[in-house]
Amino acid sequence: MCPEEHPRQIPLDPHRWFVFGTIAAVYFFVYFHRVAPSVIVPDLMREFQADATALGVMASMYFYLYALEQPLVGYLSDLLGPRRVVGIWSLAATAGCLLFALSPTLGWASVGRGLIGLGVGGVFIPGMKAFSQWFPKAEFSGLVGLFLAVGNLGALCATSPLAWMAQTAGWRSSFLFLGLVTLALALVILTQLKDSPGDLPASGLEEKSPPMALPNMREVVFSARFWILFSVFFGVFGSYGTLQSLWATPFLMSSLGMGRLQASLVNTLLPLGLILGAPILGRWADRIGATRRELLLGLAWTQALLWVILALGGVSGAWSACLVLFLFGFTAGGLATSFWGVVRESTPIQFMGVTTGLLNPAPFLGSGILQVATGAVLDRVGRTGETYSPLAYESAFLVCLGAALVPSLLALIFRKRIYPRAQSPSSGEYSR
Template sequence: MRRIACFRPRRALWDDGPVTSRPPAADRAGAIWVVAVGVYMLAVFHRSSLAVAGLAATERFDISASQLATFTMLQLLVYALMQIPVGLLVDRFGSRAVLASGAVLLTGAQAGFAFADTYPLALLARLFVGLGDAMTFICVLRLVSTWFAPRRIPVMIQVTGLIGQLGAITAAVPMTWALSNLGWTKSYLVAASLGIVMTAALLLVVHDAPDARNLRGPAMRPAAIRRSLADSWSHPGTRLGFWMHFSTQFSATVLGLLWGFPFLVKGEGLSEHAAGLLLTVMVVAMMAAGPLIGWRITLLPWHRSTLVLSILVAIVAVWTVVLAWPGEAPLPVLVVLVVVTGIGGPASVIGFDLGRTSNPPHRLASATGIINQAGFFASLILVIAIGLILDWRTPGASTDYSPDAFRWAMSFQYLLWAIGLVQIVRYRIKARARLRVDDPDEWAAQSGLI
């Protein structure tokens, strides 16, 4: 059986793209990446577009906090449940076909959300937003692994996440302006129309590999699929990546997707404009931290889990300061909150690097799907919990949530952080032990013993 390093790949594992007769041209690879990451950016925009529309949605559909949370809950549930099937689809049908299907679904779903005038119709539209969103990121990661030099992959993955977060920026201040000046239907129709342009560009530019527009993998029987997933999940490096993603992503995701805007406006007393700006600052922090994190883990792969643990402790600390502050926290403290919480986004991407170096190429997409669902399941749990706690702490059917209600609701994060912290430490030990058994020389080199 082939032995695979858990933390720092040997040279063979860096060469995880398909073998071709000549290296991809840099300009061609760049054009494909730009279009693919543009589709991912659009998916992040659609995913985040409800964040600043939460208060407007409660009025349009006459719903409670729990019902508002159901929008994001359903979207996240579909996204998380689709990660493994999408990984298998990418292995079977290639990135180009799956990414194009996702772009078409997103466009139709956002147009449906624009015209929805009842709660059930709006829920149906958000379900398909989650489905289309789920079909983007894994495809882009596979294209990065195919088209770029192996040692550039960790940084390119972080840059991909960085550029993708521009979609969250355009879902903050610009969407706030659009909803105020254009109204609900026109705002979401304009957003949907962008998908037509990106789908056309994708079909014209993107190729699965240097020597093929479309790649098709072999059909897998159910028994082979189960065996492949079991092999990926059984590796402690995959599980460590899973819990890294689980622990560091959910706080920023929930703030950006739904509860950040109401928390800052009603929980901390900011104006809508200031709340939108702070959410934009959070995304900028994600974008700034991503390349630095990618560069650091390339130099020091042994300390990937140490970096994640440090960022996780910082996130917990700054939330503790905000939630324990008597009354409304000062604006500078809230700026620190969104910056540190935002860094959790690129920190979660480190989990994909663990999956990449712990699995052979033919399991890459499915292992990525396993890891990618972790943070979104955590986000789903938190979205539901916040909505339920807000309704519990708010009298009657009112949506006039108090700062105290938000303090109770946001404190639910401590339970998820505690679970994640324990599991990261646990599988960090197991993954390093696995490396020591599989490759003692590599373990000694990485741990600094030689």
């Protein structure tokens, strides 16, 4: 046989688990920081005398910078290697944590929040590249699932544990501590991690992807399918991210009179539901023979229905709040699984990299915009004392309902566009 017929095997070096563990530890903080503002909203409003619009702008800085840098992070992961990208970007996240903790004004807190988003935005893509170089293909899917579980564990810890830390030591001391932990991880990665077994270049273990072609990007951007999928990811997942990362805890405190610790404990049902929903709903769809497109549509409409319940004041007690938030997380987990399944099944292989890179920022942009919009609605309705009234939150949730409902309706009407008759770019079907 020719040498090309023998794919090069990835050595099963024990260092691979050190690589996974350290990058996963940093990824823990990606999700942690994504939802952390929700727990400390009362502290920030009191500390900076800020209204909901200003807090929405501050919290959204994470999502804007995270989303916009993704194409650059992918390019630099190939150019510099995962070790440098994760390590250097973690230093940026460290600087953001420290600045956020020491910020004298909300403006400086917003800069710190933006630096955090910029820093943690350099973890997922180089992490995937590192794992592809250290682990064989047969282990890769399970590894990615474990990686995502660690991330959602971070979201869990950004609820009650963070609330306890903020109540015990103060929110500033809590973020100083988090910054020091992130700094330690960054130094370990920069000094101890290897990009690939035996310090081989990445090209020794996997083929390099061809450069992104501008015609391919045009083909994707001008396709109806891309915008249907983008709108679903932007609106449905963006509204879910707005609830989880900013308003869930203060909403429960206002509507049900919960203390911060109790509200943040109930809030843990969002990431817990997501952790369970992704594998369970994915396996269920396979067993009953449902297509991923049908599952995607059903879950998108379920999310819209849950927003109807919140917007119409359907949460009247602790048990109903627990059920609604768990269902939000559970269906969001299945939505994420089915979404990327639809993308994989409906996208020609030559467009896969371009499509993934362009779709990935959608939920972060959606959350960033919706956080500001919902904050503006809260301010328009007004406060009752130091908090916003249940009516104010219900009015703000109407914005999220619209953001989830419109793309769900578009996806239902144009569902046949998601799976075109042909996937060959030469046939012109991709852009129809």
